[in-house]
Amino acid sequence: MYRAEVFVRLKPVVNDPAGLTIRAGLHALGFESVTEVRAGKYLVLTLNEPDEATARRQVEEMARQLLANEVIEDFRIEMHPVQDPIAVGGGA
Amino acid sequence: MRTGIVVFPGTWSDRDCAHALLEVLGQPARYVDYRETRLDDLDLVILPGGFSYGDYLRCGAIARFTPVVQAVTAFANRGGLVLGICNGFQILQEARLLPGALLKNASCEFRCEWVNLRVEQNDTAFTLDCRPGQVLRIPISHGEGNFFADRATLDSLEREGRIVFRYCTPDGRITAGANPNGSLANVAGISNARGNVLGMMPHPERACEPLLGGEDGLMMFRSAIRALSHPLPNPPHEGEGVTAGVA
Numbered sequence: 071m072y073r074a075e076v077f078v079r080l081k082p083v084v085n086d087p088a089g090l091t092i093r094a095g096l097h098a099l100g101f102e103s104v105t106e107v108r109a110g111k112y113l114v115l116t117l118n119e120p121d122e123a124t125a126r127r128q129v130e131e132m133a134r135q136l137l138a139n140e141v142i143e144d145f146r147i148e149m150h151p152v153q154d155p156i157a158v159g160g161g162a
Numbered sequence: 163m164r165t166g167i168v169v170f171p172g173t174w175s176d177r178d179c180a181h182a183l184l185e186v187l188g189q190p191a192r193y194v195d196y197r198e199t200r201l202d203d204l205d206l207v208i209l210p211g212g213f214s215y216g217d218y219l220r221c222g223a224i225a226r227f228t229p230v231v232q233a234v235t236a237f238a239n240r241g242g243l244v245l246g247i248c249n250g251f252q253i254l255q256e257a258r259l260l261p262g263a264l265l266k267n268a269s270c271e272f273r274c275e276w277v278n279l280r281v282e283q284n285d286t287a288f289t290l291d292c293r294p295g296q297v298l299r300i301p302i303s304h305g306e307g308n309f310f311a312d313r314a315t316l317d318s319l320e321r322e323g324r325i326v327f328r329y330c331t332p333d334g335r336i337t338a339g340a341n342p343n344g345s346l347a348n349v350a351g352i353s354n355a356r357g358n359v360l361g362m363m364p365h366p367e368r369a370c371e372p373l374l375g376g377e378d379g380l381m382m383f384r385s386a387i388r389a390l391s392h393p394l395p396n397p398p399h400e401g402e403g404v405t406a407g408v409a
Contacts, residue, residue, distance in 0.1 A: 084310060085344070087266045111219075136227070139220055139256065142263045142310060 071118055071152040072125040078111040078138045078145045113137060122149055163387045166194040166204040168234070168250075170225050175211035175247065175367060182370040187383055196228045205390050206243040207234055209250025211303065211365055221264065221306050222252035231257050243287050243386055244359040248304055251351075251361030260352055260361045261319065262311035268344025272305040276375065277342055277364060279350050280330040283323050286357040287389035288382045297334045298327075298378040300364040302342060307363035309345035309352075319352060327351035327362055 080086050086108055093107040115132070119125040129147050138145040167179045176193060183191040194207070201207060215224035225231060231253060238244045238259055246254040254260045267273060278299055281292040292298070311319065319325050327350040331340045341348045343363070351362030366379030 083312070084265065085268070085308075087268050087270045087308070087344070091270050136223060137219070139223070139263055141255075141261075141312075142265065 071116060071120075072122055073150045073152045074115040074117060074125065074129040075148040075150070076111075076113040076115065076129065076133055076137055076145055077148075078113070078133075078143050079108060080110065080142055081144055084142045110143075116152060122151070125149060163189050163205050163383075163390055164203060165189060165191040165206045165208060166201060167191060167208045167210060168194045168196060168230055169210075170196045170212070170214035170228065170230075172214045172216055173210055173212035173249070175365060178365070179208050179210050179247075179367040182367040182379070182383065186370045186380070187387075189383075189387070194230060196225070196230045199229050199233045201230075201233050201237045201242070204237070204242065206245065206386055207237055208367075209234070209244070209246040209253050210367070211248030211250060214249055214253065217249075217306075220252075220256070221249060222254075222256040225249075225253045226256040235259060238354070238359050241356070241358055243389065245288060245382075245386070246359075246361040247365055247367065248302075248307070248363055251363060252306070254359065254361045259359055260354060261315050262309055262349075262352070264306050264363070265308040265310050265344075266306050267304070267308050267342070272303075273307075273342045274301070274303045275342065276301045277350075278330050278332050278334075278340065279327040279364060280334050280336065281326070282328055283326045283353070283357075285323075286326055286353045286360055286385075288353075288360045288385050289326060290385040290388050291381045292385070295334060297330060297332065298369075298381065299332075299376050300366055300369045300379055301375075302364045303368075304343070304363055307343045307345065309343075309347075309349040309363075311346065316346060319349075320347070322355060324353050324355065325349055325351075326353050326360060327364070 088109040089107040096104045133145045183189045281296045284292045328348040353360045366382045369376045369379035
């Protein structure tokens with residue numbers, strides 16, 4: 071089994087009102103050093119698939135078809151082997 | 163004009179559309195369930211506003227894969243009239259029937275108010291009865307209507323005359339102050355090349371009676387009725403640089 075972490079980010083050319091608002095909040099808290107905040111999405115998928123390359127290809131296809139909108143977003147995928155099925159549901 | 167009004171889980175403006183068509187315009191209309199695949203009995207399909215599938219992942223992202231949206235794609239390719247309003251516009255973009263995407267409003271606020279729209283093109287099926295440059299008053303109600311397209315796409319929309327509505331001042335000027343959501347080039351609505359598919363953020367179905375504050379939305383439905391009495395021409399060749407009309 072594999073656990074895929076999918077990071078979906080707005081492309082650099084796309085304006086990010088949420089990121090700008092979060093930055094303003096951080097500035098209001100006194101974190102003046104923050105020059106930029108980009109907000110994105112983080113998805114964790116667990117796959118019942120023994121081969122890592124196959125699992126990654128599947129997740130890439132999922133990202134292209136549904137998880138990301140490539141008109142405005144990029145994505146990055148990290149794959150991690152999962153040994154113990156009980157650990158799958160745990161957040162730690 | 164026989165209209166189908168698509169209902170997804172989370173659609174909220176379906177009854178407003180039905181009221182405008184049945185009660186105000188006296189036209190036949192029926193609801194179309196999101197699992198339906200046959201649209202042969204229809205002239206116009208409306209994808210109404212709302213929050214299909216709770217806007218999970220992205221607005222319209224899940225609705226795009228429903229059986230009815232596959233059927234709407236085929237219906238549009240056959241020349242059927244398709245109007246995507248608000249969430250319906252978002253779905254049409256996710257389905258790649260229209261280009262670009264709709265981002266979170268620049269203000270990060272949900273905006274619910276009357277806006278002014280300048281008619282940029284009156285050769286689509288939904289704007290035949292308008293004059294170029296005419297200002298329509300129609301309400302918006304959305305949190306994610308901030309139109310975005312990359313430079314090449316925006317340039318081609320401009321060149322091909324596919325920007326149908328822009329947010330404007332009451333006297334028709336395109337200004338930053340008249341833009342309620344940060345949309346590029348004040349874009350409020352666009353069409354496909356053939357002019358039979360239109361997506362817009364404002365809600366024409368909520369501007370069909372004086373009691374509700376205005377009836378400029380009726381012009382769009384009346385245009386569609388008139389368009390149906392004229393056949394749509396074939397789509398223009400790639401790169402021809404003109405919008406297909408329904409002259």
